[in-house]
Amino acid sequence: AQGPWNMLDALGIASGLACLAQPISRMEIGEWRPGDPLGANLTFGGSVGGRPVGYMVFLRDLEAALHKACAEAGVRMVCEPVLSLTIHESSAFATLRDSAWRSRLVVGADGGKSVVATTFDSAPREWSYDRRALVVTISHEHDHDGVATQYFMEDGPLAVLPMSGRRSSIVWTARPEISSRLAGSPEALLDTLREILAPRLGQIAIDEQPATFPLGFRMVSRFAAHRVALAGDAAHRVHPLAGQGLNLGLRDV
Secondary structure: OHHHHHHHHHOOOHHHHOOOOEEEOEEEEEEEEOOEEEEEEEEEOOOEOOEOOEEEOOHHHHHHHHHHHHHHOOOOOOOOOEEEEEEOOOOEEEEEOOOEEEEOOEEEOOOOOOHHHHHHOOOOEEEEEEEEEEEEEEEEOOOOOOEEEEEEOOOOEEEEEEEOOOEEEEEEEEOHHHHHHHHOOHHHHHHHHHHHHHHHHOOEEEOOOOEEEEEEEEEOOOOEEOOEEEOHHHOEEOOHHHOOHHHHHHHHO
C-alpha cells in the first residue's frame, strides 16, 4: 500500500526498489463464471494523491533491499532462530541457536509461531479457516496493465496480483484437498488457471513451483509488555483476502 511505501521511501529503500516494483493502477473485484471473465465487478481505480494505489514487489527483492540498507546503516544481523527469552527487570535475555544476547528491549517480529510472543502471551485469540492459500507466479501473453484482480470462485477467492513484466502472482484460497491436489500437479493447475485467466491474460505458464500455506486468524491480547514489543505476524495474523498482512506489519513499526 502507499503508506508503507512512503515509509520505505523515507528510509531511502524505495528508490532501489522502484525499478523492480510493479505499481497497481486499479483493483477489480467480481464473481467468476465460465465464459464471463469477471462478472458484476467492482472497480477501485485512479491514484491516491497522484500516486498508485499500491505496489507489488517480489519478496526476495524486498529482503535484498532491506539487507542492503541494514548493512549500510551498520546494523549487525545474526540469522539464528530464537530458542528462549527471559525477561528481567532491567533487561531481556534471548538465547539463540549459537549465541545469546542481552538487551533493554526485544521486538518480536519472528512470525506467526513467534517464540517471543509465547513468552508473555499464552492465550492469544486464534482459529483456523480450514483453507490453504495456493501461491504461484505465472507469466502471460498479454499485459496486465497494472490491474490487480480478485475473482470470487465457488470454493474461495483467487487474487491475480500484477508483478513486473508480464508476470502475476496468484494467491488462491481453497479447501486443503483442492489446493494440495493442484499444487502437486502443475499440469492440472495450469489447465485450471488457463480456464479462468486466458480471457484476460492470454496464454500463461507457471514460472515457479507452487506452494500452499495454512490460513488462520491470530491476535495476541497485548502488543507490548515489560521490555518486549511485538510486530507483524507475531502480533496478528489475518486472512490474505485484502492483502494487508505485510502492510499491517510495516505499519506496526
